[in-house]
Amino acid sequence: MGTGQLTIDLDALADNWRALNAASADRVETAAVVKADGYGLGVGRVAKALARAGARRFFVAVAEEGAAVREALGPGVEVNVFGGHMRGDRDMIADLDLVPMINSIDQLLRHVEALPGHRFGIQLDSGMNRLGMEPAEWAAVREIVLEQRPTLIMSHLACADEPDHAMNRLQLSSFIDMTEGLDVPRSLSATGGILLGPEFHFDLTRPGIGLYGGRPFEQARPVVRLDLPVIQVRDLDPSETVGYGNTWTSRGPVRIATVSGGYADGIHRIMGPKTAFFAGDVPCPVRGRISMDLITVDVTHLDEDPEELSLLCHRQGVDHLADNAGTIGYEILTSLGNRFARRYAGG
Numbered sequence: 001m002g003t004g005q006l007t008i009d010l011d012a013l014a015d016n017w018r019a020l021n022a023a024s025a026d027r028v029e030t031a032a033v034v035k036a037d038g039y040g041l042g043v044g045r046v047a048k049a050l051a052r053a054g055a056r057r058f059f060v061a062v063a064e065e066g067a068a069v070r071e072a073l074g075p076g077v078e079v080n081v082f083g084g085h086m087r088g089d090r091d092m093i094a095d096l097d098l099v100p101m102i103n104s105i106d107q108l109l110r111h112v113e114a115l116p117g118h119r120f121g122i123q124l125d126s127g128m129n130r131l132g133m134e135p136a137e138w139a140a141v142r143e144i145v146l147e148q149r150p151t152l153i154m155s156h157l158a159c160a161d162e163p164d165h166a167m168n169r170l171q172l173s174s175f176i177d178m179t180e181g182l183d184v185p186r187s188l189s190a191t192g193g194i195l196l197g198p199e200f201h202f203d204l205t206r207p208g209i210g211l212y213g214g215r216p217f218e219q220a221r222p223v224v225r226l227d228l229p230v231i232q233v234r235d236l237d238p239s240e241t242v243g244y245g246n247t248w249t250s251r252g253p254v255r256i257a258t259v260s261g262g263y264a265d266g267i268h269r270i271m272g273p274k275t276a277f278f279a280g281d282v283p284c285p286v287r288g289r290i291s292m293d294l295i296t297v298d299v300t301h302l303d304e305d306p307e308e309l310s311l312l313c314h315r316q317g318v319d320h321l322a323d324n325a326g327t328i329g330y331e332i333l334t335s336l337g338n339r340f341a342r343r344y345a346g347g
Ligand SMILES: *Cc1c(COP(=O)(O)O)cnc(C)c1O
Pocket: 033, 035, 082, 155, 156, 189, 190, 191, 192, 206, 207, 208, 209, 210
């Protein structure tokens, strides 16, 4: 096989959901965020595995993404849309029975005019200034909104991956100010907020990255593995160069393996200098630049030429690669290309 193989461990995914569910009280519902194709891992299989683990409510970014979740799971689970009710969404929201998280008065009017009586949630801005009604806007319309019986009131934390950041408490008190005493279920926390403790849990949590094995859920089981096949292996004399731009020169005799995969598959060029592949437990450093479809790797120290080399494995997870690339695990996962063969294990 010429393409890399991405292995997705659905049992680990389900365990991560159970662990994050167990981190809050029994009365707190734990949903699952499956936007961006299940953080790049394939929303159909991911949603099914999470539903089997016990998730009954799913969040996507836009209505279009809700279709795949509904198709995978059928009726009986709730599919919520962070982007709310956008122009043109009416039929999708109605036909797929989606629940938009309304962001503004404009969206509210659009929703109640287009689909009177259809379920919706409300998104409030507690300080992130990204989505949701501002406190003053909310104060002006909340009585009218409450008459329409929203199913959820939610907000989102900007700095939950930094437990000591003052922003967490500021947003918590802003959210409480806007919602205290209302007879509507509330949600403030994603993965990071769950780990901040019970005050942040309210009635429903919305974990995403922790399910997929990423920081800040350090106890997560790793979910993805990536193996790339070796296409060719060659010996270099001292002072030969490798790859575009001659950026690496051999000092002694070396053996270089060329693997199938590159920046077109989301293996960002910038991670090259700091990144190794693994032959079992043995690190094999990248040499020269990462190209679009190929990467050159030093295998001089191996006893045998490898047939494949691993980029994501028990020795190196998504956050390690993210650090090498100066980014976050979320971006590594959602960049993994669709050229890889996907194999789902467990579930
Ligand atoms: C993406 C997102 C989540 C999930 O966040 P993680 O950090 O991946 O757990 C939850 N809520 C909102 C509003 C989001 O945009």
